[in-house]
Amino acid sequence: MLRGQLRKQGTTARRSTGEGRPQHMVVFAVAGKRMAARTEEIAGVVSWTGAIPVPSETPFVTSLVRQQEGCLPVFDLAAKFKQPIREGESLCLVVKHVDGPLAIRIDAEVPSLQTVPRSSLQCHIGDDPDCAGVYVAGGEQLPIINLATLGVSSSRQAG
Template sequence: MLFFSVGGIKLAARTEDVGGISPWVPSIPVPSRTPFVQAMLKRDNLVMPVYDLATRLNCQPLGEPLLCLTARHLDGPMAICIDAEVPTLETVDAAAIRQTGRGDIETLGSITIGGNDVAIVALQRLGQIRQDVARH
């Protein structure tokens, strides 16, 4: 698992769902009807949507310099601005993962780390809850 934070909120993601971590670069605002996607980010020859996870969690990324987590989303690479605190990799026993249902973000469950519950973000499916609600 990759452990990272957004606005001081500790989160986790499966390593296979992460394409990389790099310095954050300014994004380009674009009109969009997709909830929490209002910008694009260009890195080398790749242009990808920016998913505003901080706004979705009602917080602001912390620290300098901010970092970019590239998510391997089902629709293609997606940039997420995360806190400056360097993410860490940890091995997690699959039996320690609990199924939880958070209504504010897509998750694969949660795990207890250092006495705190940490949501495992479903990076491949980010935005689907909000898009499904918007369609109905």
């Protein structure tokens, strides 16, 4: 089979992978909306200490948050999904982003670690490069977020 055909197969609109090792996923919620991400893209979860606004033109990157001795940029996932932010307790999901550590404000429910068969993951290439597909859990479809490259493609498109 030609390489081009292989590439085309890899980017079909939707595919299921029922074979291979199970995938470790983290399920968390942002402003009430549940979503999932691959565990290897997450560095940790710490308490949310409040963000410092930065006058920014970068889509969804508009603040910094204190962490230990430094500051991390914050990606506003709630704004991306047009979810009204809920006041009150929150947690900070620290992401292993390609540009360096990135913080995301998530709901106070502690994220759950789930080992799932790959057949429950539906990978697709859609309009949103920040979404890798969906994870079907108990009849619920959770978007799988590409945390490691979050905002990279959309910034380039906007720029």
